[in-house]
Amino acid sequence: MRIFLKLEDNYVNWEELEKEKQMEFGQALNDRSLRAIGYEPVRITPDKTA
Numbered sequence: 001m002r003i004f005l006k007l008e009d010n011y012v013n014w015e016e017l018e019k020e021k022q023m024e025f026g027q028a029l030n031d032r033s034l035r036a037i038g039y040e041p042v043r044i045t046p047d048k049t050a
Contacts, residue, residue: 002014002015003015005017005025
């Protein structure tokens with residue numbers, strides 16, 4: 001299976017994206033799917049002082 005994203009009217013292969021962009025888009029897709037089924041996603045950030 002190949003995954004393509006439409007970014008600014010261009011199709012981009014998922015595997016060609018930088019790892020940071022993959023993480024960013026993956027999180028956004030996960031958040032959207034959770035909202036679609038009724039959950040409100042909560043993002044927990046690590047405490048850098050601990």
